[in-house]
Amino acid sequence: MSSKQPNIVMIMTDQQRWDTLGSYGNEIIETVNLDALASEGTVFEHAYTPSPSCVPARASLLTGMDPWHTGILGMGAGQGPMETGFAHTLPGVLADAGYHTQGIGKMHFYPQRSLNGFHHTLLDESGRVEDRHFISDYRAWFDRNKSGPYDFVDHGIHWNSWMARPYHAPEYLHPTNWTVNESIAFIQRRDPRKPLFLKTSFARPHSPYDAPPVYFDLYERKRLPDPFVGDWAHIHDKPEDAVSPVAWRGVRKPEEIRRARAGYYGLIHHIDHQIGRLIQCLQREGLYENTMIAFLSDHGDMLGDHNLWRKTCAYEGSAHIPMIVKLPRSCGRTKARVTEPVTIQDVMPTILDIAGLDIPEALDGRSMAGLMQGTAAADWRKYVHGEHCACYSDEQEMHYLTDGRTKYIWFPRLHSEQLFDLESDPGECRDLANRPDERQRLLHWRRRLVDILAKRNAGLTDGADLVCQAGKPYIVSPHYEARVNACSSS
Structure with a gap:
């Protein structure tokens, strides 16, 4: 060295x-x-x-x-x-x-x-x-x-x-x-x-x-x-x-x-x-x-x-x-x-x-x-992808995507979405998800999340759209159990 x-x-x-x-x-x-x-x-x-x-x-x-x-x-x-x-x-x-x-x-x-x-x-x-x-x-x-x-x-x-x-x-x-x-x-x-x-x-x-x-x-x-x-x-x-x-x-x-x-x-x-x-x-x-x-x-x-x-x-x-x-x-x-x-x-x-x-x-x-x-x-x-499982409440489990200019959020257990324009609204005070004139932007970002989650094969998407998780078991990554088991057996 x-x-x-x-x-x-x-x-x-x-x-x-x-x-x-x-x-x-x-x-x-x-x-x-x-x-x-x-x-x-x-x-x-x-x-x-x-x-x-x-x-x-x-x-x-x-x-x-x-x-x-x-x-x-x-x-x-x-x-x-x-x-x-x-x-x-x-x-x-x-x-x-x-x-x-x-x-x-x-x-x-x-x-x-x-x-x-x-x-x-x-x-x-x-x-x-x-x-x-x-x-x-x-x-x-x-x-x-x-x-x-x-x-x-x-x-x-x-x-x-x-x-x-x-x-x-x-x-x-x-x-x-x-x-x-x-x-x-x-x-x-x-x-x-x-x-x-x-x-x-x-x-x-x-x-x-x-x-x-x-x-x-x-x-x-x-x-x-x-x-x-x-x-x-x-x-x-x-x-x-x-x-x-x-x-x-x-x-x-x-x-x-x-x-x-x-x-x-x-x-x-x-x-x-x-x-x-x-x-x-x-x-x-x-x-x-x-x-x-x-x-x-x-x-x-x-x-x-x-x-x-x-x-x-x-x-x-x-x-x-x-x-x-x-x-x-x-x-x-x-x-x-x-x-x-x-x-x-x-x-x-x-x-x-x-x-x-x-x-x-x-x-x-x-x-x-x-x-x-x-x-x-x-x-x-x-863009980057972030997520968090349900912690304080089922309703705050989420996935998000952002490039620093637009923010898209999906709440799996509510099956609801939010969309924010961070350039004009950095405080995220105006949710654009239900505005007709923002429909194409919403679908664009939703498609991006579908593509990410489809690779997991965890039931979060059917390949075409996001799938509501209300009432379903919490998702646990298979990589966690595999790592812990490998550590325990070594």
């Missing part, structure tokens, strides 16, 4: 919307470090998650494969945990090529101490305990270093709540600080004769919206964007659902929505400051120029848009993600912005491409290096 082999740092946030960075046009939030990174690299304007919830999106990131091929189509509805046994993982391929690999923060693996190709992990799994006796590294550290008789969840807000309040403990104990502290420690104690692969994976801005007070208060005082509320959003105005502190839909008071957004924005501002520490460490260690940095999120957060909260939706707040990539200086200058549609599966082949490594044939993603360097193939995909 060449001594010039690039270092690779992947920075991942959890549940961050695409429109919460200055480099994506947000003039209210302060993300100076990420905006500076964007100025040195490439902003992918139309990056989307293949499945807008944690486990399926992270499985696609880990493997470079579509959800159908990882076998994980969402969370709930018969979908298993991530498990192990993947033929290829990004950290595994890099480790085999001589990289020193480390994962810090949220991995969401199962079993929770699975390595999935990493040499080592240090975990912050929020409150998740899926293995007997599991205590995350962050929680153990918190308990050793706290300054009083309080717990890491004493703010009283659930991990999936729309509620918000300032962080209850000293800022140095916040998981965002811990994640960067441990990332810096790894950089300083790495094997200096090997290139490094570091995944720094924040557990925020995913709820609880508990930004440290200095950040929370800053955005409480600012005028924040109001949620988008479409002419169709009344379908999610469900008082019986809204009463829950972990509601996935329903109308909340304006002050509650504003407080949630203040906490969310504050968390992102806090993350940006900590990312600045990480970048400064790379610069001090003389690594920055020869380091590829990829920043992205697994999915977004509805934040009250269309009377919806949390994720799993095909709408922009949930499915459209930020993605910024800075290549090593030796790769030369790259395009400032890319408008072609990309997805999380493309990250693994891009990293392997830049590292000069072979890309396994099993990957569904494609290297974005050509898009960045202005040499992309003419056959780059015209």
Whole structure:
């Protein structure tokens, strides 16, 4: 391996919307470090998650494969945990090529101490305990270093709540600080004769919206964007659902929505400051120029848009993600912005491409290096496909297609469709699906989805049209069972 082999740092946030960075046009939030990174690299304007919830999106990131091929189509509805046994993982391929690999923060693996190709992990799994006796590294550290008789969840807000309040403990104990502290420690104690692969994976801005007070208060005082509320959003105005502190839909008071957004924005501002520490460490260690940095999120957060909260939706707040990539200086200058549609599966082949490594044939993603360097193939995909099984309710199971300009959504268990023109209506406030003058566009996009789903032979289409799934068993990908069985028998 060449001594010039690039270092690779992947920075991942959890549940961050695409429109919460200055480099994506947000003039209210302060993300100076990420905006500076964007100025040195490439902003992918139309990056989307293949499945807008944690486990399926992270499985696609880990493997470079579509959800159908990882076998994980969402969370709930018969979908298993991530498990192990993947033929290829990004950290595994890099480790085999001589990289020193480390994962810090949220991995969401199962079993929770699975390595999935990493040499080592240090975990912050929020409150998740899926293995007997599991205590995350962050929680153990918190308990050793706290300054009083309080717990890491004493703010009283659930991990999936729309509620918000300032962080209850000293800022140095916040998981965002811990994640960067441990990332810096790894950089300083790495094997200096090997290139490094570091995944720094924040557990925020995913709820609880508990930004440290200095950040929370800053955005409480600012005028924040109001949620988008479409002419169709009344379908999610469900008082019986809204009463829950972990509601996935329903109308909340304006002050509650504003407080949630203040906490969310504050968390992102806090993350940006900590990312600045990480970048400064790379610069001090003389690594920055020869380091590829990829920043992205697994999915977004509805934040009250269309009377919806949390994720799993095909709408922009949930499915459209930020993605910024800075290549090593030796790769030369790259395009400032890319408008072609990309997805999380493309990250693994891009990293392997830049590292000069072979890309396994099993990957569904494609290297974005050509898009960045202005040499992309003419056959780059015209649109991306995303999906999610039923999670909170059968009625929100969905498939979607988008090229960043048009969005088509199919709800299999309702057998209904939505169509949005994102260029004229980026907030998806006007559903065009039932407009006669948009009929041909609707049929065009429906045909595209039929062609994708026909390859699965799973009863979602008869080859000519989409087939209603109401009352039918939940679909489970055969690739999941095959992988888990192969792992168990090995």
